Amino acid sequence: MKKYVNKMILSMFALVIGAFISTNVFAMTPTWPNDAKFDRGVSNAYYYVDGTATSYTSRINAAVDNWVDTGWGWNPIYLYPVASNYATHIDFYVSNYQQDAVLDNYTLAYAGFWDINSNRLSPAGYGPSVDYFYTEVKMNEIFDIQTSTIIHEMGHCFGLAHSTDHYSIMYPTLEGTYVTTVQKADHDTINYLYN
Amino acid sequence: MKRKYIIGVGLAMAIIATVSIGIIVNKNNTDLNNITANNDVADENEDGFETYTYITDEMLENSETSTMYPELKSEFTPEIMFNESDAIALVTITTIDGASMEYSAYGMTYGTMVVDNIIYGNIEVNENGLVGFFKPGGLVSVADYDAHDNQAAVEKRDYLREQAGIEIDKENSYMNLKVENDVELEVGKTYLAYLHFRDKYGKYEIVGLRNGLREVNVAQQTRVKTQSLDLNNIQIKNNVTGEWEDLDQYIQENIEVYE
Ligand SMILES: [Zn+2]
Numbered sequence: 001m002k003k004y005v006n007k008m009i010l011s012m013f014a015l016v017i018g019a020f021i022s023t024n025v026f027a028m029t030p031t032w033p034n035d036a037k038f039d040r041g042v043s044n045a046y047y048y049v050d051g052t053a054t055s056y057t058s059r060i061n062a063a064v065d066n067w068v069d070t071g072w073g074w075n076p077i078y079l080y081p082v083a084s085n086y087a088t089h090i091d092f093y094v095s096n097y098q099q100d101a102v103l104d105n106y107t108l109a110y111a112g113f114w115d116i117n118s119n120r121l122s123p124a125g126y127g128p129s130v131d132y133f134y135t136e137v138k139m140n141e142i143f144d145i146q147t148s149t150i151i152h153e154m155g156h157c158f159g160l161a162h163s164t165d166h167y168s169i170m171y172p173t174l175e176g177t178y179v180t181t182v183q184k185a186d187h188d189t190i191n192y193l194y195n
Numbered sequence: 196m197k198r199k200y201i202i203g204v205g206l207a208m209a210i211i212a213t214v215s216i217g218i219i220v221n222k223n224n225t226d227l228n229n230i231t232a233n234n235d236v237a238d239e240n241e242d243g244f245e246t247y248t249y250i251t252d253e254m255l256e257n258s259e260t261s262t263m264y265p266e267l268k269s270e271f272t273p274e275i276m277f278n279e280s281d282a283i284a285l286v287t288i289t290t291i292d293g294a295s296m297e298y299s300a301y302g303m304t305y306g307t308m309v310v311d312n313i314i315y316g317n318i319e320v321n322e323n324g325l326v327g328f329f330k331p332g333g334l335v336s337v338a339d340y341d342a343h344d345n346q347a348a349v350e351k352r353d354y355l356r357e358q359a360g361i362e363i364d365k366e367n368s369y370m371n372l373k374v375e376n377d378v379e380l381e382v383g384k385t386y387l388a389y390l391h392f393r394d395k396y397g398k399y400e401i402v403g404l405r406n407g408l409r410e411v412n413v414a415q416q417t418r419v420k421t422q423s424l425d426l427n428n429i430q431i432k433n434n435v436t437g438e439w440e441d442l443d444q445y446i447q448e449n450i451e452v453y454e
Contacts, residue, residue: 052345085350085351098297098299098300100393101298101329101393101400102279103331103400104299104300107266108265108267109265111263111264117355117361118353118355119259120370127262143268152266156264173268173269175270176270
C-alpha cells in the first residue's frame with residue numbers, strides 16, 4: 001500500500017515537472033480560435049501592395065523574406081507579389097485614420113480578415129474563428145511603419161494571435177516588443193498550423 | 196513507456212481545457228448582443244432620460260461580426276490615459292445613436308450620456324444636460340464602410356461578390372466592428388470613463404479601450420437620472436481580471452498621482 005502511495009506521489013511530481021518542461025520546450029505563439037488560418041494554405045500565396053503603400057514596398061518585401069526564411073528551419077510559407085488584389089492572400093494599404101481620435105493616433109497598423117464572399121470575419125467575437133480567404137493590413141499614414149511592425153501584422157494574417165512573450169514578434173505593442181524578426185515560437189506555430 | 200504516454204495525453208488535455216476556458220471567457224466579454232433594441236428617442240422629464248439604442252435585432256441578423264487587431268505604439272496605462280484625457284468622470288449612458296467609419300479607422304459608436312461625478316478636469320454639458328460620446332467599434336453599414344475604405348479594397352469585395360453571384364443591399368447590411376481588448380457599452384449602466392474632447396465634433400472620445408471604460412457597481416437604470424455617487428463606497432470592474440476594485444483606492448493610486 002505504502003509503495004503504491006509513493007508511486008502516486010512520484011507520478012504527480014513527474015506531472016508537475018512535465019508541465020513545466022513542456023511549456024518551455026513546446027512554447028508556441030497563440031493562434032486564433034479553432035486554429036483559424038488561410039483556407040488556401042500559405043505555400044503558394046500572393047500579396048498586393050496598394051498604390052497608397054508603394055513607399056513601403058521594400059520593407060514589405062523584407063518582411064515577406066523574413067517569414068519565408070525565418071532562420072529557424074523550414075516552414076511552408078512562400079509568397080509572390082502581384083499587381084492586382086483580386087486573388088491575393090494579403091493586401092497592404094496605407095489608410096485613413098482620424099488623427100484627432102486618440103485610438104487612431106496610438107495605432108501603427110491593424111489586420112482584418114475576410115471570407116471569399118467579402119464578409120468580415122470573427123463570428124465568435126474574438127479573432128477569426130473560421131478559416132479565411134484573405135487578409136488586409138492597414139497602416140496608419142502618420143507613422144513611419146517599420147519592417148518589424150509589418151512582420152507582426154503578417155503574423156496575424158498567417159494565423160498568429162497576440163503573445164504575452166516580449167520576445168515574440170507577436171507581442172501586442174511596439175514599445176513592449178524586444179525583437180524585430182520572427183522568433184522560433186512564431187515559426188513553430190506556423191508549422192503547427194499548416195503542416 | 197505506456198505511463199509516459201498517458202501522462203503526456205493528460206497534460207495535453209489539461210492544456211486544451213485551459214485554453215478553451217480562456218476563449219470562452221474572452222467571448223463573453225465581447226458579446227454585443229446584450230444591447231437591447233429600443234426605438235424611442237431620448238427625452239428628459241422628471242423621471243429622467245429615456246434610454247435608446249439604434250441597434251435592432253434585424254440589423255444584428257444582417258451583420259457580420261469582426262474584430263480588428265491593432266498594433267499600438269504603447270499600452271493604455273493609467274498614466275497614458277490620464278495624459279490623453281480632458282476629463283475623467285463617472286457617467287451613465289443614455290443613448291447609443293449610431294456608428295460610422297467617419298470618426299475612426301475602426302468605426303466609432305456615438306451617443307449621449309449624463310455626467311454623475313467629475314473626478315478630474317472639466318466637461319462641457321449640452322443645454323439639455325447630456326454629453327456626446329464616441330467609443331470604438333459599432334454596427335456600421337457596408338455602404339458607410341465602403342465610403343471610407345481604400346478604393347482597391349472596395350473593388351476587390353465587389354469583384355468577389357460578383358464571382359460568387361452574391362448581391363447585397365449595402366445600406367441595410369452591416370459590419371459589427373470590434374477592437375481587441377475593448378468592452379461593450381450598455382445604456383443605463385454607469386462607468387468610470389476617461390474622456391478626450393474632440394473639438395471637431397463637440398463630443399468626448401472614451402479613451403483606453405477596456406482600461407478606460409470601467410463599469411461601476413450601481414444598478415442599471417431603465418430611465419437615466421443624474422446621480423451623485425459617494426466615491427468612497429463604490430467599486431469599478433477590472434476588465435482584465437473581472438474583479439471589482441475600490442474606486443477611492445483607484446483614484447488615489449492611478450489618477451491623483453498624475454494631477
Ligand atoms: Zn497585433
